[in-house]
Amino acid sequence: MITTTTSTLEGYRIVKYLGIVSGEAILGANIVRDFFAGIRDVVGGRSGSYEKVLRGGKDIALEDMCEQAAELGANAVVGVDLDYETAGESGSMMMVIASGTAVYAEPR
Secondary structure, eight states: OEEOSSSSOTTEEEEEEEEEEEEEEEEEOOHHHHHHHHHHHHHOSOOHHHHHHHHHHHHHHHHHHHHHHHHTTOSEEEEEEEEEEEESTTSOEEEEEEEEEEEEEEEO
16 A cells, blocks of 8 residues: 655556545553653653654554455555544643545556
8 A cells, every 4th residue: 555645656646536434543651651751751861662652553544444445455555644632631641643635646
């Protein structure tokens, strides 16, 4: 499945638009990871543990979106957008949403 943030596919002609598709991933925060991320915030630097969680959430959301597109008969998703939000009572969960337009494209 081809995915792109652009509205076109270089070398392809979109022959059919099949609709909007999306995928979601909701991830619980880990108290140990939160503790070490808090220390990292105080001393500076990147929080590798959170970056891994966000990357994993992105991969899950994109995979779900592509599965939904394939069910519609698409071979590509254009205009892909990724959103990251916190959820839960105290922002204890992270949500990643991938959305785009499922299309069927043919090589030019």
